[in-house]
Structure formats: C-alpha cells, structure tokens
Amino acid sequence: MAGALLDHLLRPNLLLCIDLILLSVIFCPVLTYSITDTEALLKLKKSFTGAEALDSSWVPDTAPCTGKATWKGLVCYNGIVTGLRLGGLGLSGKIDVEALGEIKGLRTISFVNNSFSGSIPDFQNMGALKAVYLAGNQFSGEIAADYFENMDSLKKLWLNDNKFMGAIPSSLAELTHLVELHLENNQFSGSIPDFNTPSLASLNLSNNKLEGEIPDGLSKFNASSFAGNAGLCGGKLGKDCDNQGSNQAIGSLNKKSGDDDDNSKKIIASTITIGVVLLSLVIWLIVRSKRKGDEDFNKLRKVTPDEASLEVHVTTSLNKKAEVTTADSVKKAVHSLSRSRGSSNGKGNCGMGELVMLNQEKGVFGLPDLMKASAEVLGNGGLGSSYKAVMVNGVSVVVKRMKDMNTKGKQEFDAEMRRLGKLRHWNVLTPLAYHYRKDDKLIVCEFIPKGSLLYLLHGDRGPSHLELNWPNRVKIVQGIAKGLAFLHAEFASSKLPHGNLKSSNVLLGPDYEPLISDFGFSTLINSANLSHSLFAYKCPEAVQFGQVSPKSDVYCLGIVILEILTGKFPTQYLHNGKGGTDVVQWVASAISEGSGIELLDPEIASSRSSLGEMEQLLHVGSACTESDPERRLEMTEAVRRIEEIAVLVLNQGGQKDDARAMQLLPSLRDGYADSTPVPATQTDHTVSLKDGVGAGDGEVDLAAGSVISGSGHQNGDNFAFPIS
C-alpha cells in the first residue's frame, strides 16, 4: 500500500522529469548553443579595440547565424558558427581566447590585416582549429616550441607579415595535416626544424633570419619559399651547404652559445662595413677618373639624386606649388652640352647634341630651355634617374637620363623613338623629345602633377589618396588596361609591347585618368640589364626560363590590379624580395578559400554594395597573375572583363557621365584596340596642387626595388613612405 502510494506520488514527478529531459534534449542544443555563441562572440568583441564595424550586426539577443542577418565576419554552417573572418577591420586590443574557446563549432579564424600586437594568442588548446590566419598584424615575440602540440587538426597557418622572432616552433614540424604554412616577413631565426609533413603544399619562409641547411622534408619547395634568408643553403636554393663553411660555423656557434654568436655577428658586421666603405671608395675613385674624360656632359652625371635633392628647398604645404631651386649641375651640364655641340638655338634643332622633338603638343623647346629651367630630382629607377624641369614658359617636363641603353646606333634609336613619339591614346604618355649621345640618352616627357599611382596608393595618404575611392580605382584599372591593350595592338609583333608596367609608371591625370609611361624600351636596353631594368622580367616564366612575351605585360597588369584592390605594396617590386606583400600568392590562396573579399583595401571595402564587383576584379587580377602563361588571361580577355566591371560600377556609382559612357562603349563594341587619336595630354600645367613624386632618395628605391621603407620626396616635401 505504502509502495503503491509512493508509486502514485512519484509517477507524475517522474513523468514531469522525463518530459523535462525530453524538452531539454529537443530545445537545449538550440538555446544553449545559440546563446553561448552569442555571448561568446559579444565577449570576444568587447576585447577588441576599434570594433565599430561590427556594431550594426553583432547585436545582443540575436542569433549569430540566421541567413541574411548573419553577423558580419561569421561563417556559419547549419546555424553553427564555424568560422570567424575578421580581416581588415582595423581591429586591435586583445583577442579573448577564452571566449573563442566557447564557440564549439569554430574551425577557422582569420584576423588578417588588423593591428593586433603582442605575443601570439593562446590558441594552442583549441585543438579543433583547422585554419589560423594572423597575417598582416604586429604580433611579436617568440612562439614556444610546443605551441602546436595539441593542434593536430591544423591545416593552414598564416603568420606572415608580423614581427615574430626566435626559432620556428618544432611542434609545427610535427603537424601531419598541415597544407599551407606562411611565415614570411617575420624575424624567425635559427635553423628550420625537420618537417615531417608530406601534406604540405604551400610554404613560404622568405625574409626571415633563418640559417643552416633546408631540411629534406622541404627540399621540394622552390627557392622563392626561402628567399631573403642569407644564412640558408641546400634545397633548390642553388647554394651548396659545403661552401657555407663560415655560415655553418656561425650557425653551430649560434646554437652553442648566444654570446659567441653575438661576437661573431659583430665581427662580421664590422668586416662588412669596412668592406663596403673600401668598395665605395674604390668605386668613387673609378667613377671620378672616368668622369674626367668628358667634362661637358659628365657634369650631368654628377647629379646623383642625393646631391640634387640637397639643392631642393623643402616646403611643408602640399597644396602650394613647391618652391624649387635650380639644380645647378643639371643646368650647367645642359648648357655646356648645347654649347659644345654648337646647336643652341633652343628651337628644336634636330642636330647631334640637341633635343629631337618627337611630339610638339607641349610646344617646341631645346636644351637651352631646359638649361634655364629650375630642376629637381624626382627619383632614381631601374631605367635611370628622373628630373623635373620647369621651363621659363611654365611648361614642366620630366627629363630621364636612361642608363644601359646602348643597343642601337643613332639612326635606329631615332627610328624607335619616333615610333613611340607617334602614339596617341588617352592612357598613354607619349614622349616629347629625346637626346642621343653614344653613352647617354635623355628622354623627355610631360610632367604629370598628380604623380604616380605608386605614390598615391602607398605615399603620404594625403587628399589625393582619399580620392582613391572605388569608382576612381576602377577608372584607373580600366584606363591602364586600355592603354596597355592599345600598345599591344600597336606593337603586335613585339615581345614586350610595354615591358615595364608597374604603379610608378602609371601617372594620374587631374580626374584620375591614368597615363602609362616608360613603355617600349625592351629593344633599347642592353640585354644584360633587361632583367634588372624592366618589371616584366619579374614574371614567373622570365624568372625561371628567361622567357618573355606579351603575356608578361598581362602579369604586370595583374600585379597592379591586385595592388590597387588590396592597397598593399607588392613584394614583386623589390629586388631583394624583402618586405611588401606577395599579392599574387596571398590573393590566390584567399580566392581558393572563398575569402578574397577579406583582402580588399578597407578603404574601398566599406562600399558594401560594390563588394561583388571588387571580388570580380580580384579574380581578374588573379587570372592575370596566373604563373603559367598558357593559362594566364589573354590581353583582350582581361580588357573585356575589366570593361564589364567598369560599366557595372559606373551604373551603380551614379556616375552617369555621357561622355564617359561614350568612351566606354566604343571599346566594348569594337574590341580593345581603341586607337582613336586623342590629345596627348589631359594635364593642366597651371593647376599644380601636387607637383612631382619621387621615391628616389632616402632608403626607398622602388624601381630598383632594394629597400622597402624610408623617405623620398615629393616636390621638395619630405614624406614618410610607409609600405602598407
């Protein structure tokens, strides 16, 4: 009886319990997970500084993964947060790893291109992570040897472009599922651990301080994966480790004793310094004695960028026409040159020693006019040095002293220059004049006040940079492509119709209509210097097999497109490969991951409605930089796809300018070779907000590509040159 009563009393409770259990089984996963993820994400957001971009969608009491209302930067699968893509949002502060750990479905995290700093976050207990992207931040310090011990699932690790130092963690070499590893542009040192990861397909360890032999497990990777580590040998580097005696000795000393290593490094540093000083002295003596032979012209030679820049007055206002003094040595040299040739009538005499006018649209002038001009150094590129000269009549020109241009006699040179001088296209900067002498050639072009795309993208971020909005960037890409396609049509039989397309050779008219310059020189430059002087020789087929073709120009176009879209300085512009961003690999990888949008320059990515077109253009840039020229886009196809995007952007951006549309339509209808004669210039010399752009002096040698940061000058204004 008591048992039955008890049974009676308990049964409803039991049923209630069962009901509760069932209810919790049915509902709890939904409630618990979504609430937990919501809370965890909000907690995470709280740890960031500058997370305003998330405010509108990361809203408390809403579920993070709900179709169109999914929170910004989340990747969801079946209502579960599986990925965080918080790249390029200007975030800094802390990453609350505890909060991250509460998001149980999380497999991929990306914080690329933000401003996080400090040591690597403690992700090591998040064993389920498959991909970690921290590239392009300010993370620093060493990573513990056992950091990756519990991260067995890790397939992709991108830590590049940070400030990590110390040894590459040995536990990394034990990750059996690793497919992509990017550690480039850090300060990792010591030897590379013995990798035992057959799955590894993409590796970049370049530009660190690694030394010793490349382990067998990594010997399949090309030299570029290890470039910029002076102490490495073996593998495909072509540097025999047996000849690395001293380096290896230093390497082993390194391991044995930190103090000894420091001393060795100091000794080497001192030896190198003394060597460099002695070498400079010898070079200086040789150059000096060589110069004695020709007092007339060689005064021009004396004007090294450094020397001349000392003569330039520094002004601080960007909006005022900068004040320049005459670079006396330029003047004197031109003067003595014209006098010695006895042809100084100043009106375009075509005789030896004079300027030969190719194109009279900016008027006719001669060496005496240049002699009277005030001058300043603009920069020193792979082809030579450039000077800006403002003539008395107010016309500003750029005089380029070409180096290594001795392949042709005067007549052939003249024929080539006249071919270039005949070109007329909105997007092509036709040379105005040239001067020929056996060992020296000058090429004169119109000066374009707004300066180069290189400066606008990566320079002082002044008012013109702000105008680099999405429609203007599309306009620039479109103009470059049209100008390039025009050259391809005009010089259809040439191997390299342009040959040197890069952002410093894209000048911008007042309305951001681009003008491409420094083209058609491939047959004029000494063959031994081609690969050093022309950017087209940076394409993979030239680097590997010394082969170039019009497709090499397409590769250069692709680099410029990716540079414009990401706002990053391409590592390809640098000769030593140090610094910058390998935009080609970076973008290709992101596209394969479906995360290309994350790489967009945040300054344009905020135009949310245009993300689709931006992504399309990113694909075009990537297809142009395809390493196999056979699979790379044809010039015609590249232009067609760019034009399609440009039309969409024009319609979207409300720039329904009829004239502009007319400019687009014929090329869409008639194919890319738009050779309609147009005025050679769109530049008004009387409006000079921003004269001259230079990257020549200071540490920056962008064309020569040897240094990645430093200072240059802009019409006498010193500017810092941050490589973004």
Ligand SMILES: Nc1ncnc2c1ncn2[C@@H]1O[C@H](COP(=O)(O)OP(=O)(O)OP(=O)(O)O)[C@@H](O)[C@H]1O
């Ligand atoms: N016509 C021009 N108007 C305004 N700025 C110019 C002009 N030509 C060159 N510049 C700027 O002067 C600087 C030096 O140019 P220069 O052509 O000598 O070197 P580069 O473009 O860096 O390399 P390369 O020698 O390979 O062309 C660059 O910043 C360039 O953009």
